[in-house]
Each structure stands twice: as C-alpha cells, then as structure tokens.
Amino acid sequence: MEPIRMVDLQRQYQRDRAAFDAAMAGVIESTAFIGGPVVKGFADRLSDYLDGAHVLPCANGTDALQIALMALDLKTDDEVVTVPFTFVSTVEVVALMGAKPVFVDVDPATFNMDVDQLEAAITPKTKAIIPVHLYGQACDMAPLMAIAKRHGLPVIEDTAQAIGAAYRFGDDRLEKLGTIGTIGTTSFYPTKNLGAWGDGGAICTRDAELARKIKLITNHGSDRKYYYDSIGVNSRLDGLQAAILDVKLQRLDQYNQRRREAADAYDRAFADLEGVTTPYRAPYAQHVFHQYTLTIADGKRDALRQHLAEQDIPTMIYYPVPLHLSSAYGAYGYQAGDFPVSEELAGAVLSLPMHSELDHEQLDHITQAVRGFYAL
Ligand SMILES: *Cc1c(COP(=O)(O)O)cnc(C)c1O
16 A cells, blocks of 8 residues: 555656656746746636636735735734634734734634624724635635625635635525635645645735736736835745646646545545544535544544554644634733634544545545544
8 A cells, every 4th residue: 555645745746747747847948937928827727717817826825815915905903804723824914914813713513714703703993804715615605795795894715725616605606715705815835735846826806906906016016127006025926836736727626526535435434433523514615625624522533643643644633723822823812712613623623634646545544544443
C-alpha cells in the first residue's frame, strides 16, 4: 500500500506529470515570471469557471481577504462580523486593518456561521460580513444575503476551502461559492482543492467598478507605472504558479468528484458507529470536501487520533483553539463560554486524510482502523 498522507501532492503530480512539466517549461522558456500571458490566461479561465465573475489574482488567500477589505474602504474602529471557528487569516486581516472582529458562533452540524445568530451581532459600526465556507461546504447563503441586504452590508465570502463548490437557492439555481457575495476570496496554497506549487490567491467579484479598484490595490494602487491613485499593496500571482493552476483548473471538477467519492466511502463505513458523527450534508450545498471532518463524542478524539497514528494514518485538528480564545486576539475581550459551539468543536473535531488520490486499499485501511478503535 502507498503511504497515507493528509494530502498527496506526489501522486497528483505523477498522475499528470507530462502536463505539469510542460506547463513549467513553457514559463521558464518565456521568462514571464511575474504577470504575462500565463497569469492572464489562468485568470480568464477561472473567470469562465466562475460563470463570468471578474477574477483578480493575488499572492495568497490572506492578502485576498485584506485587499477585499481595503476595496470596501474599511476604516479603524469599524466592525466586521465573522466566525471564531476558522483559519486565522479571516480574523487577522480585520485586526490588521485596525477594525474589530465581531464573532457569531457556528452551527454544530455544518461547522459554518449560525445565520440565525447573525443579526444580533450587527451594530451601526458593522461594515462587512465574512462567512467562511469551512471544509468545502457552503454557508447558508440565502438567509445570510437577505440579512446583509436588509442592513446594506457587503459580504466577503472566504472561499479558501471551497473552490468549485456551489450553493443551491430555493428556485434550484446553483451558484458557485465566491460569486454570491459582494466579493469572494480564495487561496491556492498547495493543499487547497485548487493548489499551486507555492503561494497564490484570487479575488472575484461581479461588480466591474470593485474589480477595477481591487486590481489597482494589488498593484500598489497604480495602473500607470509610478503614478499612484490609491494606497495599495504588492500582491501578485507569479507565472509558474499560474501555469500549474491552469493544469489543475482543467481537472478541478474531477479532483472534487474523487474527494466526494472518498467522503462517501467514509460515510458508509462509519454510519453505524456510535460516538462518531460524520459530516452533515446540507441540502443546499454541493460539498467539495476540502476536509472530511468527524465529530468525536465522549472526549475520545485524542485517543482515536493516537490509535490511528500508531497505524501510520495521519489526522489533523482544524482548529484546536477557536480564535476568540487565542492569546493574540485577547485584546477584544472575549472569554471562554462566549461561543460554546466553537469551543466544543475545537475539542471534538478530527479530520481524516482527504485528497483526490485516495485509493480503495488506503480507504479500507483507514476505515478499519477507526472501526477497530471502537471495537476495543
Ligand atoms: C488557507 C486559508 C486562508 C489563507 O490562505 P493563504 O493562501 O494561506 O494565505 C484563509 N482562509 C481560510 C478559511 C483558509 O483555509
């Protein structure tokens, strides 16, 4: 059996090695290392994939979030509503802008923002809402967008874990995540569903004026060399990363389909295990399983993790500390007990290996090892 990895970039590379090698060689021959036709071509194809939304590439998913906030003219002392159960970037960028992150707890089944609690977090200082589509599953966007609209607030979708996933509206219309809110951001960190071979990110929007503003910001606030219209940053996607991403974008739906098949196999194997909750499949969400995350009852999570490690099965905890309890964010005055679901999940979630290259033998080994723990 091939060694089991959380994410198997080696096998993904070997499967399409000729295409990846040719893409890299093309950029090296052209020496268009920053900007150039390969970056433009990838942005155009990602725009097509996202049903025509404007796509502005940038250096990483964290920058994408910060640039989105800059484009919305976020000011010191403004408030941004988001969740404490996410990767740090979502909250970090709000703090870096001098604004205040205001948290809404997550739903224990979906791990995403509990939209029923959203309205209570909105104040006259609120300037934006950032839902995170955690683990590859859509946040409940229809009610969220209705609340945002009622309060005249822009929505930034953090789509770092959910590129290719979609939300189904009441009229059965499917819309790709990242294109529903005012702005969508994503990351091409190597382990993401659409991963580069280094850092990368993108911002998308259906608003042409915002797209123009975002493009300026990514390039030092300038569209004419050495003339500056706004304060910007340096955040670029490089040619080598764009070339790899272009190869993978063509295969993204196939990669996500293989992830769903692995998730189905896990679901079947764990359906009757007491104390193990498999990921809830929201009826409105087309899930892309960035992570396959179990909720483990009765405080057994760490023991299960140890049991799997002994059989060479890696697992991860996303995330062990909710951000309102991280020492870096202590200044905002939140306390233990403020967001009980996030706190509970931090002690109970366990993510199993999940990627496009898991084979039957590996899946059998993993599922038998989990079942073995409960048979002890
Ligand atoms: C990965 C990730 C980011 C940040 O992306 P980088 O490219 O690593 O900066 C932001 N938000 C979420 C939810 C992520 O998972």
